[in-house]
Amino acid sequence: xxxxxxxxxxxATPNIRRSIRNECENSTGNSTTxxxxxxxxxxxxxCSNGICEHDPLKFMRPMLQASFCLQPPGxxxxxxxxxxxxxxxxxxxxxxxxxxxxxYGWHLPENEFESFSVHIPKEEVxxxxxxxxxxxxxxPGSRVRRMREKILGLxxxxxxxxxxxxxxxRAKKDAxxxxxxxxxKRIQSRLEELALADR
Numbered sequence: 001x002x003x004x005x006x007x008x009x010x011x012a013t014p015n016i017r018r019s020i021r022n023e024c025e026n027s028t029g030n031s032t033t034x035x036x037x038x039x040x041x042x043x044x045x046x047c048s049n050g051i052c053e054h055d056p057l058k059f060m061r062p063m064l065q066a067s068f069c070l071q072p073p074g075x076x077x078x079x080x081x082x083x084x085x086x087x088x089x090x091x092x093x094x095x096x097x098x099x100x101x102x103x104y105g106w107h108l109p110e111n112e113f114e115s116f117s118v119h120i121p122k123e124e125v126x127x128x129x130x131x132x133x134x135x136x137x138x139x140p141g142s143r144v145r146r147m148r149e150k151i152l153g154l155x156x157x158x159x160x161x162x163x164x165x166x167x168x169x170r171a172k173k174d175a176x177x178x179x180x181x182x183x184x185k186r187i188q189s190r191l192e193e194l195a196l197a198d199r
Contacts (some may be wrong), residue, residue: 001040001062001140002041002066002070004020004131005063005084006045006074014127016072016125017071018074019122019125019132020044023131049098052080056084060084060088063067063085064089064090064092068091068092068093069081069090070095071094072095073122083158086108091116091117092116093116093117094108095119107179117147120135126186
């Protein structure tokens, strides 16, 4: 299953959120038989006006069932939903390369994005009619499994561990450790630049 957690997409102006909403709501064959029952291929959890803010189960339960979580750009270049998706083991699908690779460099390895995420150019979807679900259905199951395994390995990098957590978790760097390391490296780099400029 593919899912989109977010709001927007209701305006008449062409945009990626509108394209996502239209495809998910109006796709023919929006469900498929699986194990004797029907499974939706695309689900939307509308979090407009902050309705998901205090009820994370509203979107986390469906994310746990989804293989792909759509991550269109929002009001800001980053989306909390990207981190929620990774915590749920859901493969993020980005529509702008910049919104993914440049914003999450400390926490998600930029040179490995293809191993744990999918990039579909929003212009192809909005203006050229590319179908998101067709692209995702075209990814072989073996690759999806490898991507999900990679996602599971990334979880410690995007979560904050509890102070008295197990040794296994304490031995791995969490999001806070990675942010501190990144900040210290940036300061060190800046100091080195200043030292070179003073020579």
